[in-house]
Amino acid sequence: MNKGRSFVNLLLHECNCLRSFKQIHAQLITYNIIFGDNQHLLSKKAIHFLKDSSDIEYACNFFSRIYPSTNSSFPINSLLASYADSKTPQTAILAYKFLVRDGFSPDMYTFPVILKSCCKLLRIRESKQFHGVVIKLGFLFDLYVQNGLIHSYSCCGESDDARLLFDEMTVKDVVSWTSLISGLVRAASFEQALVVYSNMDVEPNVGTLVSALVACGRTQSHGMGKGIHGSIFKRGFDLGLVTGNALIDMYVKCMCLDEAKKVFSELPERDNISWTCIISGLVQCKHPKEALDVFHAMQLSGVEPDKVTLSSVLSACASLGAMDYGRWIHLYIDQHKIEWDAHIGTSMVDMYAKCGSIEMALCVFRQMHHRNIFSWNAMLGGLAMHGHGAEALDHFGQMLKFGIRPNEVTFLAVLTACCHNGLVDEGRRQFHHMVHIYNISPKIEHYGCMVDLLCRSGLLDEAQKIIKSMPMPPDVLIWGALLSACKAHGDVETSRNILSHLFELKSDDSGVYVLLSNIFAGSDRWEDAEMIRRLMKEKGIKKFPGSSVI
């Protein structure tokens, strides 16, 4: 017996691949060697070779076999934890179901890892099911289980259920608070996350503060973000990469580039995320030229850009119309074997389209393996922008065939395509579809497209009808479109009406006046010009900006 045991142990120690593991396992079964004696090492090896989830049935069979003799949940919980941490967390849930079917009794250690998988996958249905199982088996009292449930509910957007559980807890620790806050952040309920953060009655830790910083960034809560920055120092937390990057991103999203740069310069070390935050911040703040400069500095520093960095750089190229630079990034991605995902493909399509090469945009788009709604929107927008109305509508049809549900951005591109090509009937039809089939309430840009489309076709009455139906006050672009159409049709009375509407606009945007001046430019409409001058005086606007709207 002892001899057999040490021999098996020796074998297991030598075992270095799944194949040899399976051979040993088969021998143990064949010679009826009792698993119990080799239990620990055997299950450790099993997890090591089976955690990549390619052979889930074998893994479940293996563990179901050894489970009755050990009567311990430990090996199975460890396996499930490896699955939950893997790239395919759904295997944890699948394995759980196999194992329970074959006799496994889950315990209080099982549910936190299973709930982690639900969180990662945003599986609200399963979260609720496991909540039920937890209650039935009597594990709801456990703090780890409660925290897991709170996190999965809040991640999945069920903040009411998360709150309910949270409020009923008699003992809350910092993980309970952080689970709720980070879950709300993940579900994009940033305001709620900040409210919870403000109500904390235990000391936050770095994890809490990082989640709160994300919420500050997304709500542009600069003051609160600054406060958290202060408390990181007050509490003596190190400015590590994660906290540093979270701070940089918070400042960037609050449009405080100088403060972001200051944190960046104070970081003891910088990774590609630190650099990417600064670069994407510069792009967001409309400083694309500087973004390219920083990208250059990043390369000199020796930090490798990843697909997120390159995506932001492409976006900078798009705003600059820098196609040569964009092409160079394209080459870089291929040479460095950077993975083409929907994200980077979309940025590439957008870059080529905005730089004027609709052919390259189409070429990249056709080669993309993963396309999502953003990819289609970029392609449709590019086609519409370049006046390829028919092709845009054709792509829209393809998109629907692929079963992708259009959103408001899609319809903006579709309506723009109709507008640029004078497709009145099609435009009306699509507008109707948007509202009545896809339940999208039109934004002011959609109304603007429709008004523009109708005006360009001389359908002034219908355009005015649309304007009257708008739930929001029309903006200067809409009045401007109608005004130009009236001018073209010599409809003086309506023009006067529109001008009086423009008086009422509370816009401080001097673009309004540039637009008006463009409309009246070249015509002898001194009265109107006088009116505009009065309008400007009333609003305290001194002069036209030096740039054209075109």
Add this chain to the structure above:
DNA sequence: CTAGGGTTAG
């Protein structure tokens, strides 16, 4: 043995 943290696209 179990729970919570950062970046990107229209």
